[in-house]
Amino acid sequence: MFDFGKWTSAFNSLLLGTGMPDWAAVLIECVIIAVLVLATYTVLALFYILYERKLCAWFQCRLGPMRVGKWGLLQVFADMFKILIKELICLKGTDRFLFKLAPYIVITSSVTMLACLPWGNGLQIIDWNIGIFFILAVSSVGVLGILLAGWASNNKYTLIGAMRSGAQMISYELSLGISLMTICVFAGTMNISELVAEQESAWFLFRGHIPAIIAFIIYVIAATAETNRGPFDLPEAEHELTAGYHTEYSGIHFGFFYLAEYLNLFIVSGIATLMFLGGWMPLHIPGWEAFNHVMDFIPSVVWFLAKAFFISFVIIWFKWTFPRVRIDQMLAFEWKYLMPFSLVNLILMAVFVALGWHF
Amino acid sequence: MSDIKEIIGKICPEATFEDGECLLVSVPEKKWYPLAKSLKENKDLDFDVLSAVVGMDWKETIGVVYYFTSTSHNWGMLAVKVEAESRDDAYIHSVSDLWKVANFQEREVYDMFGIKFVNHPDMRRFFLRNDWVGHPLRKDYDANPELNPIRLEDEINEDDSRVFVENAEGKIVEEPRKVFEKDEYVVNIGPQHPSTHGVMRFRASLDGEIVKKVDVVSGYIHRGIEKLTEGMTYPQILHFTDRMDYMSAHQNRHCLCMCIEKALGLEIPKRAQVIRTMMDELMRISSHLLSFGCTAMDLGATTAFFYGFREREMVLDIFEKTCGARMSMNYNVIGGVIADLHPDFVKDVKHLIEIMPERLKEYHKVFSGNLIAKNRLKGVGMLSKEDAVNYAITGPSGRGSNWSCDCRKKHPYAAYGEVEFDEILLDGCDSYSRYMVRMKEIEQSCRILEQLVDRIPEGEIRAQVPKIVKLPAGRWYQQVEASRGTFGVYIESTGEKTPYRVHFQSPCFNLVGVMDLTCSGYMIADLITIGAALDFVIPDIDR
Numbered sequence: 001m002f003d004f005g006k007w008t009s010a011f012n013s014l015l016l017g018t019g020m021p022d023w024a025a026v027l028i029e030c031v032i033i034a035v036l037v038l039a040t041y042t043v044l045a046l047f048y049i050l051y052e053r054k055l056c057a058w059f060q061c062r063l064g065p066m067r068v069g070k071w072g073l074l075q076v077f078a079d080m081f082k083i084l085i086k087e088l089i090c091l092k093g094t095d096r097f098l099f100k101l102a103p104y105i106v107i108t109s110s111v112t113m114l115a116c117l118p119w120g121n122g123l124q125i126i127d128w129n130i131g132i133f134f135i136l137a138v139s140s141v142g143v144l145g146i147l148l149a150g151w152a153s154n155n156k157y158t159l160i161g162a163m164r165s166g167a168q169m170i171s172y173e174l175s176l177g178i179s180l181m182t183i184c185v186f187a188g189t190m191n192i193s194e195l196v197a198e199q200e201s202a203w204f205l206f207r208g209h210i211p212a213i214i215a216f217i218i219y220v221i222a223a224t225a226e227t228n229r230g231p232f233d234l235p236e237a238e239h240e241l242t243a244g245y246h247t248e249y250s251g252i253h254f255g256f257f258y259l260a261e262y263l264n265l266f267i268v269s270g271i272a273t274l275m276f277l278g279g280w281m282p283l284h285i286p287g288w289e290a291f292n293h294v295m296d297f298i299p300s301v302v303w304f305l306a307k308a309f310f311i312s313f314v315i316i317w318f319k320w321t322f323p324r325v326r327i328d329q330m331l332a333f334e335w336k337y338l339m340p341f342s343l344v345n346l347i348l349m350a351v352f353v354a355l356g357w358h359f
Numbered sequence: 360m361s362d363i364k365e366i367i368g369k370i371c372p373e374a375t376f377e378d379g380e381c382l383l384v385s386v387p388e389k390k391w392y393p394l395a396k397s398l399k400e401n402k403d404l405d406f407d408v409l410s411a412v413v414g415m416d417w418k419e420t421i422g423v424v425y426y427f428t429s430t431s432h433n434w435g436m437l438a439v440k441v442e443a444e445s446r447d448d449a450y451i452h453s454v455s456d457l458w459k460v461a462n463f464q465e466r467e468v469y470d471m472f473g474i475k476f477v478n479h480p481d482m483r484r485f486f487l488r489n490d491w492v493g494h495p496l497r498k499d500y501d502a503n504p505e506l507n508p509i510r511l512e513d514e515i516n517e518d519d520s521r522v523f524v525e526n527a528e529g530k531i532v533e534e535p536r537k538v539f540e541k542d543e544y545v546v547n548i549g550p551q552h553p554s555t556h557g558v559m560r561f562r563a564s565l566d567g568e569i570v571k572k573v574d575v576v577s578g579y580i581h582r583g584i585e586k587l588t589e590g591m592t593y594p595q596i597l598h599f600t601d602r603m604d605y606m607s608a609h610q611n612r613h614c615l616c617m618c619i620e621k622a623l624g625l626e627i628p629k630r631a632q633v634i635r636t637m638m639d640e641l642m643r644i645s646s647h648l649l650s651f652g653c654t655a656m657d658l659g660a661t662t663a664f665f666y667g668f669r670e671r672e673m674v675l676d677i678f679e680k681t682c683g684a685r686m687s688m689n690y691n692v693i694g695g696v697i698a699d700l701h702p703d704f705v706k707d708v709k710h711l712i713e714i715m716p717e718r719l720k721e722y723h724k725v726f727s728g729n730l731i732a733k734n735r736l737k738g739v740g741m742l743s744k745e746d747a748v749n750y751a752i753t754g755p756s757g758r759g760s761n762w763s764c765d766c767r768k769k770h771p772y773a774a775y776g777e778v779e780f781d782e783i784l785l786d787g788c789d790s791y792s793r794y795m796v797r798m799k800e801i802e803q804s805c806r807i808l809e810q811l812v813d814r815i816p817e818g819e820i821r822a823q824v825p826k827i828v829k830l831p832a833g834r835w836y837q838q839v840e841a842s843r844g845t846f847g848v849y850i851e852s853t854g855e856k857t858p859y860r861v862h863f864q865s866p867c868f869n870l871v872g873v874m875d876l877t878c879s880g881y882m883i884a885d886l887i888t889i890g891a892a893l894d895f896v897i898p899d900i901d902r
Contacts, residue, residue, distance in 0.1 A: 323726070
């Protein structure tokens with residue numbers, strides 16, 4: 001596989017070759033990476049908005065956006081431009097500082113998670129020994145922004161939305177964490193690049209068989225809830241709370257929530273890809289050398305994105321098929337079924353690993 | 360009939376009787392409440408349904424005409440006329456403790472006529488603002504716009520209510536009441552809200568996510584149709600019915616036409632009867648499909664919504680070809696229908712009947728069979744049969760509580776007597792039953808259409824109607840089964856070419872009356888699904 005690490009180290013030595021001190025080189029690299037991450041974030045968000053709109057239109061026997069540009073391709077750019085030029089309204093009685101702070105907390109947590117994903121062979125920004133743990137920790141910060149948004153808006157709908165969101169996120173984070181932990185037990189590492197490297201012979205979903213498959217299903221359900229998407233979109237349940245916690249936001253402040261929601265969809269899909277479907281690793285089947293060789297010709301970035309888009313497709317499919325659950329049903333589902341199941345599954349995985357019942 | 364006269368004569372010797380299409384009993388106000396009690400409780404009378412409460416202003420006196428139905432005595436009807444003792448300070452005893460449906464009905468009468476109901480638990484206006492001057496349906500109402508300018512400020516004292524009670528000396532005194540206490544967490548839902556199905560407003564008091572009480576605030580789309588009709592000729596008032604429950608436009612207009620035809624003694628040609636029946640059933644299919652879509656959407660299943668609309672489009676296309684419009688069809692006229700069927704009608708209807716069973720299966724696959732949908736709808740919004748009767752919840756919602764109340768079976772009209780169909784009854788008493796009744800009624804409507812589509816008789820589509828329609832003096836009440844329940848029209852005429860009083864008894868008005876009963880104790884998310892399963896249409900409530 002082509003190693004993108006060659007490019008980055010070449011660029012690093014180029015900078016150092018000019019005779020600048022180490023710190024200056026790192027600073028320049030950090031700025032470039034930050035710009036690249038933000039650009040990727042925006043482009044992906046735009047892609048996801050169009051992706052979901054087209055998919056949902058397809059499910060609903062419609063065409064979706066068709067007027068702006070060929071097949072409505074420019075529609076999202078028009079929408080984004082519109083949202084950028086809209087006025088930021090801060091209503092009377094809101095806590096102005098927290099009200100304005102909240103969207104930034106949400107978007108920051110989302111961007112930081114994006115930076116942790118293994119984009120390709122050698123294309124990794126933050127890579128350390130607690131990688132997956134760090135992602136989970138950062139993702140929990142997002143809920144703080146949602147709670148703040150709901151509380152600072154001084155509106156009954158937003159408050160109910162924020163409270164639902166708090167209850168939901170904290171509950172489902174448990175199953176999410178436990179299902180990821182199951183895979184960490186199997187892999188024996190939390191380091192993201194090592195996790196990917198471990199899956200060179202075959203993806204964890206296939207290697208870990210039964211407990212890995214159960215963990216995958218639990219993960220996809222919990223991730224759907226974590227991203228506030230249907231059937232778990234209670235915090236912004238349109239038909240009950242108009243727009244939930246972000247009812248009072250306008251302009252790009254609303255846009256931040258909106259973008260973060262779409263990007264979180266990509267991020268949870270990316271984590272699923274990393275933990276279960278081999279990250280950027282191509283599909284390798286032990287023993288099929290020729291097949292594996294052919295698969296290696298497809299660039300690693302394409303592998304990663306394609307897998308992530310596929311998982312997103314499944315989650316979008318949920319949303320446009322299922323009705324919404326009620327808050328008590330949702331919490332009962334988590335605490336009575338999902339979490340006990342994932343705990344049992346964790347033990348099952350430990351037993352499998354101890355006895356070596358895996359590939 | 361004489362039986363009833365005898366029994367009532369014994370209970371209330373002052374009562375006078377007037378024969379008409381149904382017996383009219385006039386009682387003095389003082390004797391009204393005891394008589395009402397025996398009307399409900401005496402097993403020989405057993406009038407358990409209060410079908411209509413019509414406020415009346417007879418110029419010299421002011422009062423109310425009540426229409427009762429007895430489900431146990433072959434759906435026989437009885438009218439009771441009660442006049443208040445004084446015109447300006449009018450009091451009538453409330454019967455809202457006997458028939459709960461009277462609660463909102465009497466509030467409407469108070470709003471429009473200024474008659475105060477003694478012992479009514481919540482004597483506020485229903486449609487108009489608290490600061491409205493005058494009572495519009497009174498004949499001495501001053502419509503000067505300076506009295507009631509367009510008010511732009513918020514309504515104050517929204518929580519203030521009152522009751523009128525008789526004190527020990529027999530004098531009627533006013534006592535203040537509060538709708539919500541000061542420390543209650545009241546969430547306002549509407550009038551602008553994605554799932555109130557129009558400009559409806561609820562105020563729900565919450566305990567966490569659980570609804571404790573729902574206060575219905577209506578009147579945001581009130582157009583004063585009943586007042587407008589008093590200045591129009593009979594052919595002119597027809598178009599209003601299409602604009603009340605626009606999902607039952609044909610049935611509503613059918614009802615008004617039937618009421619006028621009954622008064623004129625017109626014989627309607629067979630062809631017109633069959634066409635009207637078919638249109639009513641097509642309308643019912645379209646309405647139930649919309650209801651399916653909206654229920655799905657209110658539960659967050661937006662895709663199912665589009666599936667419902669896909670088939671509804673076909674029904675609307677049929678309407679468009681024959682009536683020239685997709686909504687507000689204005690198709691029924693006095694004496695028949697306005698235009699003959701489009702040549703494609705039979706073909707289109709056959710196509711619709713053919714595809715519907717397949718599509719219904721698809722709906723059940725996508726939505727009703729879904730575990731989440733079942734969990735959300737089953738056991739939610741319980742309404743017992745007794746409550747359904749007491750609140751006069753007719754239509755699919757009443758039949759979901761196992762109350763057999765289909766007007767098409769009880770008083771067959773048009774071509775309903777000649778076709779075979781089942782009245783769908785389910786005993787779940789919850790939102791799911793109401794929803795399933797609708798889905799099954801679509802099948803039954805298809806069955807009716809199937810029987811009629813090849814048997815549309817040739818002949819006239821309209822009876823000969825005098826150029827100027829003048830109804831003889833008298834009063835008429837006519838009911839049909841609209842998409843959402845029993846729709847009633849009351850006409851009182853003095854022999855002029857304009858009606859003296861027209862009252863529309865709409866099914867949705869009663870449906871919204873059970874919101875408090877059905878939502879209390881459930882979650883805020885259930886309030887939306889209960890509303891969706893009751894399926895009220897706001898312009899039908901407000902009129």
